[in-house]
Amino acid sequence: MGSSNRQLGLSPDAAIVLGLADTAVPFAFSPEDEAERWVRVLRLHGWVGAALQSLGVGEAPLATAAQPASVRLLRSRPLGEDVVQIVTQRAHEFATARGAGAVCTVDVLFALFAVYGKTFDRALYVRGTSREELIERLPADVESGITSG
Numbered sequence: 001m002g003s004s005n006r007q008l009g010l011s012p013d014a015a016i017v018l019g020l021a022d023t024a025v026p027f028a029f030s031p032e033d034e035a036e037r038w039v040r041v042l043r044l045h046g047w048v049g050a051a052l053q054s055l056g057v058g059e060a061p062l063a064t065a066a067q068p069a070s071v072r073l074l075r076s077r078p079l080g081e082d083v084v085q086i087v088t089q090r091a092h093e094f095a096t097a098r099g100a101g102a103v104c105t106v107d108v109l110f111a112l113f114a115v116y117g118k119t120f121d122r123a124l125y126v127r128g129t130s131r132e133e134l135i136e137r138l139p140a141d142v143e144s145g146i147t148s149g
Contacts (some may be wrong), residue, residue, distance in 0.1 A: 007092050011104040013046030014091070018108065021082045034083060035116050035123035042112075046105030051137035055129045087111045106138055 010018065020041045028034040040059070043052040088103075090111035095103040112120050113131065121131050 008095050008100060009102045011046065011102045013049070014103045014108055015104050017041050017048075017105055018046050018084065018088055018091075021087070025054050026082075031116065032122065033113070035120045036126075038087075038112055038116075038120070039123045039127060042105065042109065048105040048109045048134070051134055052127075052129070054133050054137050055133055057124075057127045057129055083115065087115050090114050099120055109134070109138075 001087050011054045021038060024037045024041060028037055039052070039057070043057050086107065088111075091103045091107040094107040094110045098107075100107070116123075124130055124134060
């Protein structure tokens, strides 16, 4: 196995976010519910958590209010598809592309934008913020805070 196949490590905060997501996201009832769970996990850790908190994003119920229970029972994610692993892989790709020393929560955030698209935008919207506002609050030099990012 060559060094080109070696994946970057995770910053402590990214490791916590991905670990918590791995315990919460698989139990979601829909992609919308998954996105909401990602926001709940992200808001407490790293650069993204600090940005979300500065925007006033707080706790919210796990259930997505816009969906009645009967609709939430229908999962659209294929059985066996591990979305946390998909997001983790995309985060590694983003970190590698920017020449990072480790994957941080900002890489996880951009992976979520890529994987969920407008579904993640809606999860931010129901919390009173947007993709654009969140990106504006992120540090310009992510590498300077990689140990806590």
